[in-house]
Amino acid sequence: MQDVFSYIEQNRETYIGWLQDICKQPSVAAQNRGMKETADMVERFVREIGGEAEQLETSGYPVVFGQFKGESERILSFYNHYDVQPEDPLDLWHSPPFGAEIRDGYMYARGVADNKGNLMARLAAVHACLQVRGKLPVGVKFIVEGEEEIGSVHLEEFVEKYADRIGADGCVWEFGYKNADGRPQISLGVKGMCYVELICRGANTDLHSANAAIIENPAWRLLWALNTLKGPDERIRIEGFYDKVASLSDDDQLMLEQMIYNEEDTLEKLGLKSFLLDLKGIPLKEKLIFQPTCTVCGIVSGYIGQGSKTVLPAEARVKLDFRLVPDQDPHEILALLRKHLDEHGFSDIEIQSFTLEHPARTPLNNPLTRAVVNTSKQIYGMEPTIMPMSPGTGPMYILCQHLGIPAVSVGVGHFASNNHAPNENISIDDYIQGIKHIAAILEEFAKEV
Amino acid sequence: MQDVFSYIEQNRETYIGWLQDICKQPSVAAQNRGMKETADMVERFVREIGGEAEQLETSGYPVVFGQFKGESERILSFYNHYDVQPEDPLDLWHSPPFGAEIRDGYMYARGVADNKGNLMARLAAVHACLQVRGKLPVGVKFIVEGEEEIGSVHLEEFVEKYADRIGADGCVWEFGYKNADGRPQISLGVKGMCYVELICRGANTDLHSANAAIIENPAWRLLWALNTLKGPDERIRIEGFYDKVASLSDDDQLMLEQMIYNEEDTLEKLGLKSFLLDLKGIPLKEKLIFQPTCTVCGIVSGYIGQGSKTVLPAEARVKLDFRLVPDQDPHEILALLRKHLDEHGFSDIEIQSFTLEHPARTPLNNPLTRAVVNTSKQIYGMEPTIMPMSPGTGPMYILCQHLGIPAVSVGVGHFASNNHAPNENISIDDYIQGIKHIAAILEEFAKEV
The missing domain is CATH 3.30.70.360 (Alpha-Beta Plaits)
Structure with a gap:
């Protein structure tokens, strides 16, 4: 993969520019601001990197659907969203929410972590693979909705209407974060x-x-x-x-025990003395996840x-x-x-x-989970921490679990990305590393049995 | 008094115009909007009707102080305020809060009931007496502060600094309302x-x-x-x-029993089925007042x-x-x-x-209370209802009770004047009647022993 990784490094500024372009475009679904412009922009990006793209209509904002052929029959889908949360309270931002300013190695913008950073990293990874190799190891689908931040209100309608289009052998879910110690988190489900x-x-x-x-x-x-x-x-x-x-299975207990959650760094970053109810250790992790x-x-x-x-x-x-x-x-x-x-x-x-x-869960043992975990070790140089379920929410049940598609969350955010809050940000290095990780997953997923 | 009353009727439009002028001038103390302009306007009104006027400085907004000589030694003071509450929520107003629009016999404006209507009625009454008779039966003082709606935060300082200026034999307090059945309310104190x-x-x-x-x-x-x-x-x-x-005295009990509170009209006007805790009758009045x-x-x-x-x-x-x-x-x-x-x-x-x-109370039996009650019967053609204390608040303790000055509340508002709320209003007829009432009080107070 060194050829692809080198290409990504050489085109670092281009990919940062892509992210700034889309972050400068407001897309607040709750307030119907900039939604069409942003959907058009995503469609254009898919086309420009060599995919087929269209906007699939729903009763709400359209879903941008992108497709790329692959060498194998296996298909990996990416679920992302182009809408963002409202940016208020405005007075707490240190730079304009739609300015995409870069300071000290971090880009600040509403939506940069949730979810435009991940969307652009995935588009950039596909772009890099195609540029270097001329082809993709697996087929790729992009499902980019515009209503995640208002509860994916028309996604169920979308799934029913376009059931034949969204089939896949695995789905990389929209989000993913690094812990306070820099360790990547992989999560295998979402709360409802x-x-x-x-x-x-x-x-x-x-x-x-x-x-x-x-x-x-x-x-x-x-x-x-x-x-x-x-x-x-x-x-x-x-x-x-x-x-x-549901009560916890033995696997759940084991995952909780192995899951790394850096309590001290989190508390320090948030200016807090303790967690809720003074929880620590496994009971803290259990409360967060289950x-x-x-x-x-x-x-x-x-x-x-x-x-x-x-x-x-x-x-x-x-x-x-x-x-x-x-x-x-x-x-x-x-x-x-x-x-x-x-x-x-x-x-x-x-x-x-x-x-x-609905809440949703993905099993620990399947080709996609293995591909994501194994490549994490290569890219980040350390074992990822596996969360049996994310404390966050998303339409994973209707888009994946319901259709038998395993879904795994991994991405370019970090524990202090301030999703849904002022000064939302990601690290530029995490973004570039995230592009490489997706490129590696594409290759690894083709091999996993 | 018919000469003075006729003059007031003949100059009805002038006095309505005065009120519109001052209501069109915003004066929101909480937001420091238009405060100086309004203080200057009040000072100018006092001068133009023939009084001495000055702005007495405090650490906050100045108090406009006006003085008129009278035939007797006795002095009646008027306590009013030129500041108003913020006007939000704006979208619930049917006309601009500082438009002073007249519709169906009512004037609508932030501050028209609280407290500019009363201030202008009192100035108009003094004006009418002076125009018709050339002199006032008692000396008159106007104490018009600018911080009532933010808790009269510098009035204690004012009272200490200008103690020699504010002495009086009685004080007509800033507010007063008619009940739902048109009966005037006179109140003898305020909550703290x-x-x-x-x-x-x-x-x-x-x-x-x-x-x-x-x-x-x-x-x-x-x-x-x-x-x-x-x-x-x-x-x-x-x-x-x-x-x-304090527990209720026998006088308090008697006043509560005699106090008229029209439950049905109030509930209907407010779109409610019942009062708090299903209270009715004397327990309702006791809760409201005491x-x-x-x-x-x-x-x-x-x-x-x-x-x-x-x-x-x-x-x-x-x-x-x-x-x-x-x-x-x-x-x-x-x-x-x-x-x-x-x-x-x-x-x-x-x-x-x-x-x-602090809360404050005025005794039932004193020359000012008698003057206000007796003239009420003449002007309104019915017995007023006497409230032993108003459920509202004001700096009566420091300005009156503390200095031994009896204070009585009577004025031009009505039970649905929407003080502090959208569509604040007074009836134009109530305003004109209120001017006459003040003129009558001036004469009656000179006679009361």
Whole structure:
């Protein structure tokens, strides 16, 4: 592979430029900003490096679908997304979120880690192989959706409509990170999600807060409702919530024990003294990987500007995400939440549901997992850490597990890439190393039996 | 008084124009918008109707001080404020907040009810008396501050610095409202206030919410802390909070029984089925007037825009107002709150304090109260309802009670004036009637022994 690796090094600046170009193009699905421009740009990239490309329509943003022939029948697909999270809070960014500024070896941009860095590394790897060898060892498919950050709301529709196009022998999933000590993480699944907004309403207008003595405050009601969902012990109090949580297999236990999670570096980087509930070691890793969550992602009511305003709010809203583990079902969790609120006297609180995604897992022992693990050792010079499941979420169930396609996550982010947060970044060296890793995986996957 | 009343009627359009002029001038103290322009405008009004006027400096916004000589030694002061609340949420206004649009007999503007309508009615009354009679029956002082909506933060300093200027035999307080049935309310005191912002911090940056399995969420912590302050029974759980709450006197009980509060109209207007805790009748009135409150005026954390964003917030903030009743002390309440949070494991939650005001009361039996009550019957053709204390707040303690000056609240607002809320308004007829009422009070107060 040294010929391909050398080519990648020689074209380092070109590949960095590709990444800057796409990062400078906003693509915020939640706000419908720059979505068409970005889909067009991805389609153009696939074409320019020698693939066939088209935009497959859905009821939402189109999926960019790319295809490259290979020497063998085996097909490797790449699942990525061209949409990004909203960039606020803006004032915490040290450079413009869509500036793609490079400082001290890191590129900063909304989406550079999640998910444009991985998308461009994979396109660059295919480009390098074709330039050097004139052909690819396996067939390649790119499935690049535009709604991952809003819960892949039309991906199920896409899978049904284009089932004949997306078949593959393995899928390299969209994300991947290095630990604080530089060790690559490979993960073999994702948590599911039930994302909801709860809305509690009071009087038909905001009122002077003197009225709060006798008029119900929807902010207090929402707080009390939330308090019935989870207390400081972190146990989710919805009846039946844990009923379908699968117990850990011996393999899971072993993977947890072997999984490397650098507690000290993580805490230092985040300015924290301890993890939640003072967890450490295996119980910490088990909670991260195998436990579902209930998270306040956003809450708002009343006056939130500078200084004081004495107002009794008319409305209060909270955004909650439940991350789910096998075999929880997001639709069932949504129904349990409704039932819980009703039974606790909060039937007036409205639920709007957003993302509903199943958890998914890939077995440890299959050709793709082996190809990714073996090449990791070559590229990074150390054993990767294998996570039995990522604490993050994605449509792996409908796109892979459901179709019997093994999916493995590996990529160019690092533990402090600030995905979904201000100053999102990746290391330029990680990006170049990630391009080489994908090139190596293409070759290795052709050989694995 | 018919001569003065006729003059007021004839100059109706002039006085409406005065009010529109001042309402079109924004004066948001919390945001330092238009404060100097508005103070200058008030000073100019006092001069133009024949008084002496000056701006008395404080460390904050100046107090506009106006003086008019009278036939008797007796002095009546008017306490008003030229600042207004912020106008957001903007999208709920049906006309621009600083447009002072008149629709169907009502003028709509931020500050028209709180407090520019009352200020202009009082200036207009003095103007009318002087135009018709050439002199005032009693001496008049205007004390018009610019920080009422941010808790009169420099008024204590002002009172100490200008103690010799503000002496009076009675003070007509800034606000006053009609009930839903058109009956004027007269109130004889105000609640106190302790307004704070609580800030809870987590990691040093927002994070991808996948991390919420093992990293503490400051939004949840703040919710749990708030839950220790008050539960659905509305009882405030801070130890010692109620210790200094005075019990009701026989006079208080009598006033409560006689006080008219139109429950049905209020509920209908606000689109509600019932009051807090299903209260009705005297217990409802007692809670409104004599019970302290703890109100979430604003809460914010994480992503609050459209759609979903899976973020673990770095920070959560809540704005709380505690309305206090005699003899609670806002400084003591602040200390009790700190102690409560510390003792419940929330010593990391920061408290920023804003308004700290004592409650205040005026006796039922004194010349000013009698003058206001007696003239009310003449002007409005019905008995006013007397509230032993207003559920609202103001610096009555430092400006009046503390100096032995009785203070009575009466004014041109109505029960649905939407103070501090979108579409703040007063009735034009109420405004004109309010001008007449002040003119009558000036004459009656000269006679009362």
